Amino acid sequence: MPYGSRRRSAHIVMADTGWPGCVRSLKGVILDLCGVLYDSGEGDGVAIPGAIEAVKRLKESDLQLRFCTNETQATRKNFVAKLQRLGFDISVSEVFPPAPAAIAVLKQRGLRPHLLVHDGLLPEFDAVDKTNPNCVIVGDAAENFSYQNLNEAFRVLIGLERPVLFSLGQGRYYKETDGLKLDVGVYMKALEYACDLKAEVIGKPSPTFFQSVLNDMGLKPNEALMIGDDLVNDVGGAQYCGMKGVQVRTGKYR
Amino acid sequence: MPYGSRRRSAHIVMADTGWPGCVRSLKGVILDLCGVLYDSGEGDGVAIPGAIEAVKRLKESDLQLRFCTNETQATRKNFVAKLQRLGFDISVSEVFPPAPAAIAVLKQRGLRPHLLVHDGLLPEFDAVDKTNPNCVIVGDAAENFSYQNLNEAFRVLIGLERPVLFSLGQGRYYKETDGLKLDVGVYMKALEYACDLKAEVIGKPSPTFFQSVLNDMGLKPNEALMIGDDLVNDVGGAQYCGMKGVQVRTGKYR
Numbered sequence: 081m082p083y084g085s086r087r088r089s090a091h092i093v094m095a096d097t098g099w100p101g102c103v104r105s106l107k108g109v110i111l112d113l114c115g116v117l118y119d120s121g122e123g124d125g126v127a128i129p130g131a132i133e134a135v136k137r138l139k140e141s142d143l144q145l146r147f148c149t150n151e152t153q154a155t156r157k158n159f160v161a162k163l164q165r166l167g168f169d170i171s172v173s174e175v176f177p178p179a180p181a182a183i184a185v186l187k188q189r190g191l192r193p194h195l196l197v198h199d200g201l202l203p204e205f206d207a208v209d210k211t212n213p214n215c216v217i218v219g220d221a222a223e224n225f226s227y228q229n230l231n232e233a234f235r236v237l238i239g240l241e242r243p244v245l246f247s248l249g250q251g252r253y254y255k256e257t258d259g260l261k262l263d264v265g266v267y268m269k270a271l272e273y274a275c276d277l278k279a280e281v282i283g284k285p286s287p288t289f290f291q292s293v294l295n296d297m298g299l300k301p302n303e304a305l306m307i308g309d310d311l312v313n314d315v316g317g318a319q320y321c322g323m324k325g326v327q328v329r330t331g332k333y334r
Numbered sequence: 335m336p337y338g339s340r341r342r343s344a345h346i347v348m349a350d351t352g353w354p355g356c357v358r359s360l361k362g363v364i365l366d367l368c369g370v371l372y373d374s375g376e377g378d379g380v381a382i383p384g385a386i387e388a389v390k391r392l393k394e395s396d397l398q399l400r401f402c403t404n405e406t407q408a409t410r411k412n413f414v415a416k417l418q419r420l421g422f423d424i425s426v427s428e429v430f431p432p433a434p435a436a437i438a439v440l441k442q443r444g445l446r447p448h449l450l451v452h453d454g455l456l457p458e459f460d461a462v463d464k465t466n467p468n469c470v471i472v473g474d475a476a477e478n479f480s481y482q483n484l485n486e487a488f489r490v491l492i493g494l495e496r497p498v499l500f501s502l503g504q505g506r507y508y509k510e511t512d513g514l515k516l517d518v519g520v521y522m523k524a525l526e527y528a529c530d531l532k533a534e535v536i537g538k539p540s541p542t543f544f545q546s547v548l549n550d551m552g553l554k555p556n557e558a559l560m561i562g563d564d565l566v567n568d569v570g571g572a573q574y575c576g577m578k579g580v581q582v583r584t585g586k587y588r
Contacts, residue, residue, distance in 0.1 A: 221481075222481060223481050223482070224481070225480075225481040225484070226479075226480055226481065227475075227476060227477050227478070227479040227480065227516070228477070230479070230516060230520075231514075231515060231516050234507070234514070234516055234520075235513060235514060238507075238514060252527060252528050252530070253488070253492075253528055259489060260485075260488070260489060260492060261485060262481070262484060262485050262488055262524075262528055265527060265528075266484075266488075266524045266525075266527055266528045267524065269523050269524055269526075269527040270516075270520045270521065270523055270524040271520075272523075273506060273519060273520055273523040274506050274507055274516055274520045276506070
């Protein structure tokens with residue numbers, strides 16, 4: 081099949097060479113969600129035409145399938161419930177968002193967070209000790225990114241002897257039905273500058289984050305393919321880990 | 335006089351060598367305001383002990399005197415009125431804040447701004463054409479730095495073919511009576527990252543800004559001394575222009 085016709089039919093842009101070799105060794109696929117399977121917006125958003133069927137077909141194949149997202153406006157449970165309402169056959173254990181990974185890191189390092197996140201994400205941290213915080217976690221807090229809330233997170237950080245800032249992703253902006261919206265990366269940069277420090281990113285494109293998904297599938301990087309709409313955080317991040325990465329022409333693709 | 339005793343009596347830290355030579359050629363002094371002459375806070379804030387008398391003595395000397403500030407929460411007129419209420423003999427023509435410099439730049443380059451600034455600064459831009467904006471100006475907007483307002487400034491910038499962002503200063507934070515507050519530089523960095531661009535700073539430490547004060551005095555850089563509490567924006571900025579710079583031990587000095 082000539083490249084041009086494949087590109088049109090699958091709506092993907094190859095972001096790397098060596099595709100045929102990859103196809104032969106391919107054992108698993110990792111899909112981004114927002115912009116790839118659905119578009120966010122009012123209510124639950126809308127499924128992208130063909131996406132529900134594509135997930136169904138992948139599940140019927142002998143390929144393993146996981147979903148890797150930087151979504152931080154809802155708990156994993158509520159997020160997956162939304163995907164199911166949109167018509168997707170996706171379960172909680174198949175979906176990897178940053179918040180559960182962050183909770184694992186907190187536990188491992190004995191850290192207690194001050195949270196600057198969306199109200200919808202707060203229940204995910206219900207069981208986490210947040211007294212006398214010794215780190216800050218920033219997520220896609222949207223309307224919660226008030227001057228007062230950002231200043232409060234700043235004061236916690238600047239008051240720590242060894243300030244630690246975790247950012248749940250590093251996106252610049254995303255598209256909703258009513259236009260572009262600033263993403264968490266913008267506020268990560270704001271706090272980095274204010275406190276003269278470097279944040280630790282949990283979520284895509286962190287290699288640790290991709291590796292945890294590979295571990296769950298029991299696959300080596302060259303056996304997996306990442307499909308997303310973000311050239312830096314999906315495609316670039318996957319390639320940095322040794323996976324193949326392809327960019328769809330939906331979502332934020334321009 | 336030994337260095338130690340001078341340091342204690344004048345409460346300044348020499349930030350450069352060559353002081354004796356500088357004193358011989360000195361014809362003008364530029365003073366920062368907040369943290370040097372007064373501390374900001376509730377109401378008008380408070381004059382720093384000895385500062386009113388120091389300004390009086392400088393005015394009685396044969397040195398020229400100007401005031402150079404990154405204050406952008408009020409118009410120059412209202413800001414100077416506050417200083418006068420605090421007891422300082424300072425007039426509008428002696429004070430150089432970023433906003434009037436920004437208005438000159440807009441005029442020179444035919445730019446119409448979208449403003450993300452403090453309500454108190456808005457009247458300064460009353461006579462400026464703000465229709466169909468082709469640049470963004472960000473100042474110390476404080477509580478006006480809501481998610482919605484920052485997102486609006488971002489959408490203006492990202493929608494421009496040649497986006498131009500002016501930042502009135504680049505400070506990280508400042509101290510008020512009730513604690514540290516995020517400054518304009520933090521939001522400048524946020525917009526820089528969101529739009530992948532570099533802001534043009536108007537105010538300290540911009541060499542153009544310092545030069546405009548020197549021009550007003552008719553002095554060469556080596557004939558002037560800058561006194562401030564910010565090592566980067568006051569002292570470093572002045573030294574970069576060829577002036578002498580000293581840091582006081584009041585204000586944000588730590």
